[in-house]
Amino acid sequence: MAPEAAQSLTSPEERARLVKETALRLGFETVGITDLGPVPHAGALDHWLASGMAGTMRYMHRQKKRRVDPATILQGATRAVVVSRNYYALNPPRRGGEGRVAKYARGRDYHSALSRPLKELAACVRALGPRGGVTRAYVDAGPVPERELAQRAGLGWIGKNTMLIDPARGSFFFLAAVLTSVDLAVDLPFEADRCGTCRRCLDACPTNAFPEERVLDSRRCISYLTIEHRGDTDPALQTLMDDWLFGCDICQEVCPWNVSFAREAADPQLEQDASLASLPLEPIATGSDQDLSTRFGWTAMERPGPAGLRRNARIALGNASRAESWPAS
Numbered sequence: 640m641a642p643e644a645a646q647s648l649t650s651p652e653e654r655a656r657l658v659k660e661t662a663l664r665l666g667f668e669t670v671g672i673t674d675l676g677p678v679p680h681a682g683a684l685d686h687w688l689a690s691g692m693a694g695t696m697r698y699m700h701r702q703k704k705r706r707v708d709p710a711t712i713l714q715g716a717t718r719a720v721v722v723s724r725n726y727y728a729l730n731p732p733r734r735g736g737e738g739r740v741a742k743y744a745r746g747r748d749y750h751s752a753l754s755r756p757l758k759e760l761a762a763c764v765r766a767l768g769p770r771g772g773v774t775r776a777y778v779d780a781g782p783v784p785e786r787e788l789a790q791r792a793g794l795g796w797i798g799k800n801t802m803l804i805d806p807a808r809g810s811f812f813f814l815a816a817v818l819t820s821v822d823l824a825v826d827l828p829f830e831a832d833r834c835g836t837c838r839r840c841l842d843a844c845p846t847n848a849f850p851e852e853r854v855l856d857s858r859r860c861i862s863y864l865t866i867e868h869r870g871d872t873d874p875a876l877q878t879l880m881d882d883w884l885f886g887c888d889i890c891q892e893v894c895p896w897n898v899s900f901a902r903e904a905a906d907p908q909l910e911q912d913a914s915l916a917s918l919p920l921e922p923i924a925t926g927s928d929q930d931l932s933t934r935f936g937w938t939a940m941e942r943p944g945p946a947g948l949r950r951n952a953r954i955a956l957g958n959a960s961r962a963e964s965w966p967a968s
């Protein structure tokens with residue numbers, strides 16, 4: 640829409656409608672709008688940080704003040720447009736000598752894949768406000784408390800596994816947000832807790848990483864251990880990591896909302912590659928920095944660096960050799 644035409648949308652409701660239409664046209668599956676008031680569960684973040692559950696993710700400590708008071712992230716911003724993008728993919732059969740890769744990482748790094756559509760969305764939002772306003776796009780970068788804002792924007796509830804769950808699609812989607820000073824009508828929060836008495840995710844976690852419902856101790860989580868953790872891994876945890884090479888999907892795969900409603904993503908922008916779902920471990924355990932950067936540098940698997948990938952592959956190979964030597968039952 641031309642800037643003059645955009646300026647003619649005078650009500651917050653009209654502007655919100657146009658922003659939502661644009662988000663859907665750009666390939667996001669759901670979109671909601673919320674204000675940037677303080678998050679109601681600030682105490683949960685405090686407790687999580689104070690008890691060391693962020694592990695070595697120092698940035699979570701640095702971002703604390705802005706995460707609990709999102710109006711301070713971008714001076715002048717009063718609204719968040721929160722969007723989601725499905726990445727669900729099927730798993731191939733498990734094969735000996737190979738390691739599993741979490742679904743979200745089987746393609747182009749989503750930070751770069753979603754950057755262009757999100758910037759286009761930000762441009763649409765910006766054009767709806769007067770000159771001198773602020774509007775900025777964030778994909779999992781910066782201190783944006785994405786799940787809290789998504790729940791408040793009506794996109795779903797926060798499950799016992801800490802994931803944002805959409806009752807129509809489950810939880811295998813990315814979240815991203817545009818923060819802005821443009822006045823947009825806000826949506827109602829998603830108030831219901833649809834987990835009920837279920838606790839499948841808590842019981843299925845192989846490393847027992849949930850000390851309580853909706854609290855994840857990163858230091859025990861395979862996702863953290865294979866992606867964010869640097870250096871050696873506690874031997875007691877290594878044996879529980881099975882054949883996970885990168886990330887972990889177990890607490891989502893067992894969730895009934897995913898079992899019933901997750902649908903395969905067919906999204907050219909994510910450039911998903913099914914061959915990344917299960918990878919031979921030996922060449923990764925012995926791969927050079929250059930080999931590994933060339934093979935995986937375009938995906939989210941770039942995050943732990945070549946040394947982290949080699950470490951992960953060695954742990955998974957060690958677990959495979961132990962499994963082979965177990966007596967048949």
Ligand code: B12
Nearest residue numbers: 680683684687741779785801802803813814855862886887
């Ligand atoms: C740090 C981080 C991690 C850490 C810690 C995860 C965690 N649960 O905290 C590690 C490395 C382990 C991780 C793993 C994964 N992550 Co991650 N991660 C993040 C990041 C950067 C911050 C999350 C955070 O704030 N943690 C701090 C804790 C305290 O926050 P929290 O658990 O979310 O709890 C808050 C609320 O739940 C709330 N709360 C607490 N109790 C209650 C109760 C009620 C009723 C309500 C309403 C709210 C509430 O209070 C807390 C404080 O705000 C976000 C992106 C972002 N910018 O926010 C992505 C993000 C959460 N991760 C994501 C993904 C995809 C994953 C993995 C699936 C990747 C994988 N396959 O390996 C796993 C899933 C593991 C899991 N069960 O969470 C997605 C989740 C999308 C979704 N549908 O929810 C995000 C949003 C990234 C994105 N842009 O898409 N992640």
Ligand code: SF4
Nearest residue numbers: 844860861887889890
């Ligand atoms: S991602 Fe895996 S290890 Fe982490 S909490 Fe979920 S099931 Fe447990």
Ligand code: SF4
Nearest residue numbers: 798799834837840894
């Ligand atoms: S598995 Fe059950 S308890 Fe866990 S998030 Fe899904 S519905 Fe909630």
